[in-house]
Amino acid sequence: MARDLTALFDPASVAVVGASDDPAKYGHAVAAQALRAPGRRPVHLVNRRGGTVLGRPAAPSLSAIGEAVDLAVISVPAGGFEAAVDEALSCGARAIVAITAGFAETGAAGLARQQSIADRVREAGAVLVGPNCLGIADNTTELYLASDTFTPGGIALLSQSGNLALELQLRFAPHALGFSRFVSLGNQSDVTLVDLVEDCARHDGTSALAVYAEDFGDGRAFARAAATAGKPVVLLTAGRGRASARSAQSHTGALTTSADVVAAACRDAGVELVATPREMTVVLAALRSGGRGSGRRTAVFTDGGGHGVIAADAAESAGLDVPELGEKAQSRLRSVLWEQSAVGNPVDLAGMGEQDPRSYAEAVGSLLDADEVDAVLMTGYFGGYSASEGGLGGGGTALAEGEIRAARDIVLRRVERPKPLVVQSMYPQAPSCRILADAGVPVFSATEDAARALTALTVGEGPEPHGVHPLPAPAAPLEDPGYHGVRALLTAAGVPFPAAREITGEAELIAAAGEFDGPYVLKALHLLHKSDAGGVVLRLPDRAALLAAYREMHARLGAAAYSVEAMADLSDGVELIVGVNQDPRFGPVAMVGLGGVLTETLHDVAFSLAPVPAPRAERLLRGLRTAGLLAGVRGRPAVDMTAAAEVIALITEVAAAHPEIAELEINPLLVRPSGVLALDARAVLA
Incomplete structure (x- = not known):
């Protein structure tokens, strides 16, 4: 409540x-x-x-x-x-x-x-x-x-740093941003960050929340509050690079850092995570303009080639796409620009703006009107003609007046075509740029700031909304954290495994081999990295080979127990890893990525608060650097992403229902063209 x-x-x-x-x-x-x-x-x-x-x-x-x-x-x-x-x-x-x-x-x-x-x-x-x-x-x-005065505005600042408030006050001024509220969080002995986020969400005078926090307290509750605030929440936090203090006992533990957890919580909750006060200001200035769009296809528009390519690089580095425009869009641009203008993307006036400032508005209008363009980044000299000093045309000239008219026309065209539009100018305080800023078009002096602002105004494609999935009711605690106990827990939840039996001697091994056909797998149990220790042997063709492998492994490792399993067909599958850690602030956090023996070397993983619903799990998989392997490469078939996502949802639901499990990991999870098999499982109790 x-x-x-x-x-x-x-x-x-x-x-x-x-x-x-x-x-x-x-x-x-x-x-x-x-x-x-x-x-x-x-x-x-x-x-x-x-x-x-x-x-x-x-x-x-x-x-x-x-x-x-x-x-x-x-x-x-x-x-x-x-x-x-x-x-x-x-x-x-x-x-x-x-x-x-x-x-x-x-x-x-x-x-x-x-x-x-x-x-x-x-x-x-x-x-x-x-x-x-x-x-x-x-x-x-x-x-x-x-102790200080804060310029009025619509931003509520909830901060564990007083000096940060003073810096933001200075950075906000050029963007006409101000504060509705300021709260120094202190030790949060009673009123917490979550209480304040919830109250500011209801506050009519607050349009966005800026948060600086080093201690989240209940991080999951913060994520839930931010996800349901109905207003933008921008978070700056410190210490995200430190690894978890808990000694990792799995791949998941070794690969998960505080930064991963905070970033995952922010992504799930729809919180804009920033790294510096400057970036926080940029994002807040962008979000004040409203008009968030769907899709990252960005048209870069410039009046100089150098600015265009720099802006294109900055946009791509920020996570935006800068694709070549199609023939229809290029034809429309050719009809309003002169012959030497570049129309591929970046779009370059190539000097036409100096001859006819209206070309700025014509080009922006054409780009906003193009179906293949989700957002526009305008960069370069615009503003210089109307600048009071330093501009090429100087103040009061016909060129300056034309640029001001162009700015007003850009505003009108943006109203007709409400897509994200961000401007970088060498003269951000020029009259023409102030016209844009006053109308809600974010204007920045730095190219990288304009690109970051545009990412805050664009969202990825896909129907899945932001939100923090509720935790399930706690299940009966896991009594057997051994390999086969964990397999039984997951199997009961619907996670498929190959047939397997736990054995402690040769007689049990022979009996197990008679229950299912080869080829076989032999694993020594209770080893963290079984493959590295020589505790896994694959593709044993028959019982004789299985017995020989057991004798050699037992003589070398002397493990108390082993597992005999049916060998899965690995020829057309991709190995994934799925793990869940219990984070002290955010609760269960899931990790998915490319699995197998190279998991820690490749480090191609993604994170989300658990439990992870299947649609979100599929988006995590498609966002991996190696996602192309899942789609099929060099003649290999595409794997069953839907089945993989559904099994990930099952695994993370189980982990979330068992808070006594500090780490749960399935590695590898074999995803094939027609199904999924979990080939190994491990749990570490808190």
Whole structure:
């Protein structure tokens, strides 16, 4: 159930506990900000010495105010923090913003104190942001309880870094972006990132959410909240490159990093994942324009060959396609451009813009109108003619006026043909470029920024929506984590395996061989990398060969048990790997990719939160670098992708229903033209 944060963002009254005249103290900055809107609600300043603060009377305590306080900001030394919280609750506070540090970030004792305080706050029916935070602000309700002023706008920033908010403030300005809300997350002892995402999703004044988080807490809950927000969510996070601290006991564990998990959660939830504040700004500027399109076929349009090829490279590096235009589109372009213009893609005016600025609008209109074009990236000199200085034509010339008219015409044509359009210009602040930006066309000075912005406005082809699939109800815990116990678990769920028997001696081996025909496979059990250790022998043609292989392997390895299996036909299949890890923040995370003995060497894998529905599983497979092998190459037949996806869905559903399994892996999963067989399985209990 979503929490009511009304008292946090629109309180009836505010008190700043620890308000000070000393500019070196945080209570001074917060008090000064709180007093910016005294007419909106009562603002009380509290300083234990009383007197005046910032020229206003200061009460020596919350109780001395003599009336209820709806929200209390507490910025006092850690030793007095608990008493201040208790007094705030006794004075009726429904929300507390805890600036004070010295709790969970200091170790176990601090965490215990923090938890005790948070418990008291919740028992009182109140909410607490922090501790160890830098305050909050809500421009839509004139609530200013942070040390800095934030330009009003539609973006809610939820951040574990105060300095990041200041940098974004500077980066937002050229794009006319601003903030609806700012919340410093602090230690998230009570109000969590998930609570805030859910509340901002309901907030009419917020059009997009920007999140900087180092600690997600419940990462899966964050992904669910972002997926259902109904508004763009852009995430910047740190430490994604560190591998999991848990010792990996499978290929899946060895190949999975924190970066993979976060990226998978973002992709499933439809969150835009960025790596820098600059990229966050670029994506938010793009998303403000709306008009997201389907498909990545991009037309690059330029007024200079160099800009065109650079932009084409940047677009492809960003994941967009820049295909050659078909004859119909090229013919349409030839009808509006002059003879020397290039019309293949990139489309190059080749100097025509200097002669006739209307050609910009004509070319953009033709490209937006082409069925084979999903998006347009315009790059180069546009804007230079109308720039007040530095432009070729200079300000006030007929050329500049023509460029401005072209900009207005581009805006009209985009309205008629609503496809993503992004502009890179050497003069992004020129009048013609401002016309585009004011009309919602993102304009950037850097080519790579324009390409990244366009990827934020395009979505891949396919009907599958974003979303986090719910976890199944927990199943009875797995009692036998051995090879055959795991096979039995998966077989019961519908995952097909070849016939197999576990044996511990020659008599059992001979009996097992009599239950199904050869050729046979012999495996030594309880080895991580059986092939590397010589613990797997394939294609044993008959019982005599099987017995000989067993004697040699047992003499060398001395394993406690072995598995005798029917040999699958590998001639026309492709080996995949399917694994699921239990991540401490995001729960079960699935990995699929090219399998077999070269899994870790090739590292061609993709990730998703588990369980993975079959349509998403198929898209993961088709997105692999080696997906061409699945489609059939050099005379080999295509394999049954639908069957593979359905089995992946079964495997990940089983893993998600067994939280006691830290790692579950099927490698290889043999996919053939007419079906699927799991050839090996492994589970590691938590």
